[in-house]
Amino acid sequence: MTTAPAGTVTQAVPLRLRERVRHWLDSEPVLAYLFMSPGWLILLLFMSYPFFLGIWISLTDRTVGLPSGEFVGFRNYAELLRDRTFHLTVMNTFIYGFVTVPFKLVLGLLLALLLNQAFPMRNVLRAALLLPWIVPTALSSLAWLMLYDAVLSPFSWLLKNWGLIESNIAFLGTRTNAIISLCIANIWRGTPFFAVAILAGLQAVPQELHEAAAIEGANRVQRFLAVTLPVIKGILVITTLFSIIWTFADFQLVYVLTKGGPANSTHIFGTYAWQIGIGGAGKLGIGAAISLYMFPVLAVLSAILLRYVRSQEA
Amino acid sequence: MTSRIRWRRLVGRVLLGLMVLAVVVVMGLPLYWVATGALKTNREIYTFPPVWIPSDPQWVNFVAAWQAVPFGRFFVNSIVTTLGAVTLELFFALLSAYALVFLRVRGKGLIFALIIAALLVPSTVTLLPNYLTIARLGWINTYQGLIIPVAAVAFGVFLFRQHFLTLPRDLLDAARLDGCGHPGLIRHVVLPLSQPVIVTFLVIYLVAHWNDFLWPLVATNRLEWRTVPIGVAYLYQVEGVQNWGPILAGTVMALLPMLVVYVVAQRWIVKGIGGGALKG
Known part of the structure; x- marks a missing residue:
């Protein structure tokens, strides 16, 4: 420990200012706060403050045209409970968040196991696999918009060509179709991140154990469960939790592909909040309330994350 | 015995190859569409059946x-x-x-x-x-x-x-x-x-x-x-x-x-x- 008892030294010999500052900096709590303060400053100004301001706005009838709204208590929240579009929004967000994640997890795991095998051009393929994640969502969603086009969709063309369908599929035309289409695009975009995280985890799996288990007659599945899974379990849990959080708070993919349509039936929290709060109506109060309805779910998820991380450290 | 093992290994190889191929197609298709579309004429983009390889790459895009x-x-x-x-x-x-x-x-x-x-x-x-x-x-x-x-x-x-x-x-x-x-x-x-x-x-x-x-x-x-x-x-x-x-x-x-x-x-x-x- 270099934390010399600064006080006693100062008493014995009067120190020059520079040295006194140096001793002061040697005190661990002071140094810790100094190290943490720049990060905290940004978090406070651009995360906590806007968060609490958002809560305040959600309790007012503030609009874009009328910057100083009046306090209305929980009226915005109550109004949303009677709003049919909001009911759909809640359902959609849950479908979007919780249905896509298992697919991303399983597909990502399979991909990672696949790319962990030895085959020619493996590195090129590993890089190519990550493309959906590297391409800006704003742009890949444009590509999906073309692929889902009501008239020009290559999917429809292929299926028609194979004689599986008679007329073009309205990929974004009905609520059910649109939600399935959104989920597919989301799975496509999200799977590579799982694959890369899991692939990385697989590098830590001890090969000797695998070989020993194989000699003792364990088949592939048994070896996966007994040797591989325990090593990558942590990565699976954390990646899954982050993915749920990110998917829940998504915006761009839905905004570009459906804008919440048809007939406001495919909104998720982010897009509906945007539409009510900033886009069309400019009802900032209600928009903020919509975003904040997301909070309980995200709070539960982060509590799980925190507990998991702590339990691993105990 | 050895031939059976070799046979199984071959099947495994082929299966692995097919799976890799499937992944490449699914992950790559939308991006292939973007990349080749960047080199197509507008008419080619809107042609049916789809044009897979641009006939005359339009670097001018x-x-x-x-x-x-x-x-x-x-x-x-x-x-x-x-x-x-x-x-x-x-x-x-x-x-x-x-x-x-x-x-x-x-x-x-x-x-x-x-x-x-x-x-x-x-x-x-x-x-x-x-x-x-x-x-x-x-x-x-x-x-x-x-x-x-x-x-x-x-x-x-x-x-x-x-x-x-x-x-x-x-x-x-x-x-x-x-x-x-x-x-x-x-x-x-x-x-x-x-x-x-x-x-x-x-x-x-x-x-x-x-x-x-x-x-x-x-x-x-x-x-x-x-x-x-x-x-x-x-x-x-x-x-x-x-x-x-x-x-x-x-x-x-x-x-x-x-x-x-x-x-x-x-x-x-x-x-x-x-x-x-x-x-x-």
Whole structure:
């Protein structure tokens, strides 16, 4: 420990200012706060403050045209409970968040196991696999918009060509179709991140154990469960939790592909909040309330994350 | 017996090959569509059956994209914004995580819980208040306005904290006994042992900032301050649906820098995440 008892030294010999500052900096709590303060400053100004301001706005009838709204208590929240579009929004967000994640997890795991095998051009393929994640969502969603086009969709063309369908599929035309289409695009975009995280985890799996288990007659599945899974379990849990959080708070993919349509039936929290709060109506109060309805779910998820991380450290 | 094993191995090979092929097709198809579309004439893009290989590559689409909007300026803006934000995040997150793991200070548990909480505040909640803040600071159409509000340190602190906890304590204690102060410890012990996780963090956040759409859209309102993703979306408005070629060419240009970053960093990433960065 270099934390010399600064006080006693100062008493014995009067120190020059520079040295006194140096001793002061040697005190661990002071140094810790100094190290943490720049990060905290940004978090406070651009995360906590806007968060609490958002809560305040959600309790007012503030609009874009009328910057100083009046306090209305929980009226915005109550109004949303009677709003049919909001009911759909809640359902959609849950479908979007919780249905896509298992697919991303399983597909990502399979991909990672696949790319962990030895085959020619493996590195090129590993890089190519990550493309959906590297391409800006704003742009890949444009590509999906073309692929889902009501008239020009290559999917429809292929299926028609194979004689599986008679007329073009309205990929974004009905609520059910649109939600399935959104989920597919989301799975496509999200799977590579799982694959890369899991692939990385697989590098830590001890090969000797695998070989020993194989000699003792364990088949592939048994070896996966007994040797591989325990090593990558942590990565699976954390990646899954982050993915749920990110998917829940998504915006761009839905905004570009459906804008919440048809007939406001495919909104998720982010897009509906945007539409009510900033886009069309400019009802900032209600928009903020919509975003904040997301909070309980995200709070539960982060509590799980925190507990998991702590339990691993105990 | 041996022939049976050889047979099984062959079947395994073929199956593996088929699966790899399937993955390539599914993951690659939309991107193949973009990349080849960038070289097609408009008629080819809208032809049925679809044209898989452009008959006469239209490199002129790239020129058209570059001329239709000030792409050079967009690239400069994106590069400054991305590098600025990532540098701030890396520096602040490393310092915070170091303090949380290696310094004796009260309330570490609470601070860590708050960091996790910060991870989940939805950006739709903070977007508007942050816009009001930077408007009041006079930061609209400035680099500080583009950079500072999105310099999200929380995930970095999380990542680095988890990694630092796996570093061998004995090594650090030994360095301390040799009279190494905290700055020295960071420079000579912690940073060298953290290279893979730092590269992982850099790649994740370079991609995130390079691709960010919503915040630059809100924080700027003049064309010369827009970033690349918005520039491409703007190209979409300028060219309209009648002219997909230049739009797709712009898309390809927008993603090339990140492709280079990833290919260069790939060796590190796999090591990084596996080396404790994402472990519980």
